[in-house]
Amino acid sequence: MSTSAASGPDQRARLEEFRRRLRATSGRRRKLRGLVELLRPYRSRVIMAFVALLLSTAATLAPPPLAKLAIDEGITPKDTATLNLVVVAFVISALVYWGASYAQTYLVGWVGQRALQDLRIQLFAHLQTLSVGFYSRRQAGAIISRLTNDVQALDQLVSDGVVTLFGSTLTLLGTAAILIWLDAKLALLTFLMFPVLGIASFVFRIISADAYRLTREKIGAITAYLQETLSGIRVVRSFGQEGRHKRRFAELNEENRAANMTTVYLNAAYFPGVELLSAIATAGILLFGGYQALQGDVTVGVLVAFVAALNNFFDPIQQLSQLYTTYQAGMAALDKIFELLDEEPDLADRPDAIQLDRLRGEIEFDDVVFRYGGEESGEAMCHIDVHIPPGQTVALVGATGAGKSTFAKLVARFYDPTSGRILVDGHDLREVGASSLRSQMGIVPQEAFLFSGTIGENIAFGRLDASREEIEAAAHAVGADEFITALDHGYDTEVGERGAQISAGQRQLIAFARALIADPRILVLDEATSNVDIHTESKIEDGLRRLLGGRTAIVIAHRLSTIQRAGRILVLDHGRVVEQGTHEELLAEHGAYWRLYRDWAEQAAA
């Protein structure tokens, strides 16, 4: 029931439709309309939940008037049959309350959770369409917060908020109506406590919202401090600073206590205060109602019903006063969520995008200029013209900031050039379908990123349908099989799990296997510089050779062996290609490459 409805093309089409509608709406009421859009697919359940809510509210309201009937129509006139009838009605109303409350809680929970699930998936799907540029502009934590905290704030609003709004309002109105029906004068007297209770509750909520926010901040600070000093426990110990941390922790702890004490005082004032108010209201009803009863204007049953109905006033007012905070938090969350959904997918495929067939792997930079920011930022690439024939390995060499990784990122189309064109097999990258390009392009970043899951799954990330044999063959080809099979669970070893420490070099080998299994026509690779032991080092060298064979490759090279083997070396400086050629040719030129090489040789010998 849960997963089946959430997947499949129908759902996807519906989500697309939902997004279209959301984006189409605008203006002041947009947020509320957005909420309605979220609930629209489940309108039949929403209606059922409402019916259940009405029923359960009616059933909650029933006991006081029924008790009144029992007293006035049954007990006082000594009519046992009526009494029995009323008691049967009483039990039925209790059963209705049970059933309707069950249905209402369940349905509201279901609809709320389902709507938020849709929203989460929608947000995530939207995130997938955004370019790498978006991710480098935004903080990861903030993006994640949209998917978690903000959606949860909405959950509060959708599940609790809506139910409180309708349920509590109905209870209040219903109770008021019943009291007026029982006795209008006494009812008006009772209503006198409304303003007092309402204002007190509202003020209490506002003050206590601040106080509780402070306690959350304080406990958050404690948790963060604990987390940090536990993560850094080795540093703490090696500098012998335990005492200082204990003192600081005690301070934070004290601040937390003080903040919580404020909430204790607030609660100690408010809740007993409300109880006192209820006692005063009871006394008022008894006194004035009593006089009226003595004059024969009201019956004893009415008095009992009034006293019993008082309880129905207090809870809804307290709950309604909380609604304001929930509403504000939910709206703020919705703002942030909309802001994210409004982010236009850049680098999206054109409608008429060319779907590439199998590539030969020819790359051409045609007068490419690139800036990361607007006009004012410097040119990271200036007027690059490079032609790379199919199958060639090109090593990029140059100082930090020379433009090596920008060059690589442009080939991978993480960004589009500011001006000029990048062509693959003669097609402008802007005109080809992203997935048909990427599926033929392998990218190996310097720090091999592994996803949680097994090693086998990480290798198969390159090609979803890869069989176990193919995974093992790829690992074997790049020389990763040796260390993988030595692990306790081999290819099924969970990455990142304790006890399965995978070194930087081994990660690199897994990333090679992942790229190899995708069998890309074009490979973009940032060679790792991390230090690895000799054995892994030679494995990586061999693995790299296998990986580069038979395809066009752009390598940000750090190893002399790689550079020497490259078909061509591009020496970059400040976003320009200053030299190109093979190792021998460039050394013979006695230019920039020769100077770099000479410096390195001196360094290595030092």
Add this chain to the structure above:
Amino acid sequence: MRIFLRLLGFLRPYRRAAVWSVVLAGIAMVGTAALPWLIGRAIDQIDAGHRGDLKLLCLAVVGAGLLRLSFSVARRIISGRVSLAVEYDLRNRLYGHLQSLELGFFDHQQTGQLMSRATVDLQSIRFFLGYGLVWIAQSGLTILFAAVAMFAKDPSLAALALVPVPFVVVVAARYGQRSRPALQEVQQRIAELTAEAEENISGVRVVKAFAAEPRQLERFRHAVSRVFDQAMYSNRLSAFYQPFIGFLPNLGLAAILVVGGRRVINGDLTPGDFAAFYTYLLMLISPMRSLGVSLGFAQRATASGKRLFELLDREPQLQSSPGAQPLPPGNGRVQLHNVSFAYVGGPPILRDIDLEVDGGTTVALVGGTGAGKSTLVSLIGRQYDATEGSVRIDGVDVRDIETGSLRHEIGVVTDDPFLFSATVHDNIAYGRPEATREEVERAAERAQAAGFIAELPDGYDTVVGERGLTLSGGQRQRIAIARALVTDPRILVLDDATSSVDASTEQAIKLALREAMQGRTTFVIAHRLSTIALADDIVVLEDGGVAARGTHEELLRESELYAEIASKGLPDQVFLNRDPVERVAGL
């Protein structure tokens, strides 16, 4: 039960306040229990047509309300204080205990687990000790008073009216028991979902590179539906229990209506008593619930207490021996004598090592992954104790040196240094908080860090670390070197594995290291020839033993392993991608 009693022990320092809050709660409950009785009396007066006592009774109702108000205000403040004080004590005690445990303990603990002890478990204990106990007392007393009052009036009707009480308590307790773990599991699954999203965002380049967006969406969808399923499970629990708990007392009310009503008709019961019974039962609804909830608290607190005591009962090892002395003055001579070491339950890492290092010299440790380099240096600072053999500094066994003074004399710079979320200044002055800004700046200069620190937004006052500005690996390492320099240690332990730093940084770090080594005994876990070149002596480790020792030239001749490392492992780290050497020199 033993755990339960130990938990109650946390209240010992506050026993007077705790007793007071129960007494106050009791008195306040007298006020509460008096209300229905007074209401009943008032109704009898009205029914009998007397107006005389009505005013008095109404005043008494307000009086009972005031009594309840004053005592429950006092009770709430006192028990709130106790609860927070217990929480404060427990948390400090736990933190202090964690700080006293040896590092080996943390090797086998996940930080998340410890965090959960210190937050979730602590919370449930404090809830129980602070509120749960008072609620149990208060609810129990309310039910008791009401029961006494009802039995005094009409024992059989009282018995009937009270029938739902045990059911409500049991059902409420059961609800608490089942819903709490269900809700925690929801949180757990949301954490998984967060992790899934985090991973997708950190790995966005890989995802894009392999056009794996649809699969990532599928994985996320799965995580989302796991949250949904669990949220629905938890939702079904509350959909069932909450209305059920609300439903049960209604049965008692119906019973009073039918049975009590008949008695009034037969003249066995006054209408006022009947109204009193009805009101009593209404009044009991919330104490019944909270009694159930509090019993649930007690159960959870006991389970949490068990986990917490496991941690608190763990004795710290690696304490200084009773007669420990401060490290005597010396030049930092280090001797390892027949040292073997294995992590608890693990295979031997070091085997029978004999090593002497003269004060003020630099030793480079070279060897493959797992050769025992890091373990060896961690024994010198007594992060661990040798399983066999002895480690001596300036002739004294490290186990006989007072830990504080030992740590003060040993500076450590790891390959992936941890910085605290604090300013650069505070991070550098970490080992000596009283260090002046001049001292910090001098250390930063010597560590070649002054240049980039000056370019940070707030210079030395820039907050770095997890919750601050992210620094590169090379920058963090230089700050760590400065941090070690500020304490001016006798012995320095360095790990130079600088993964992915560019060449100018590389060069700067080398200069910083050379500066740091001046005048102290230094152990360098070396990964490159340029660092090895800084050492007076090279020790080659293999499989936990010393394979060879000597200078670079000696070892090239004598050690096949070293020759292989030197020819293959080290020099092919190419530094072609670097700034011109002039720019580095200008640092």
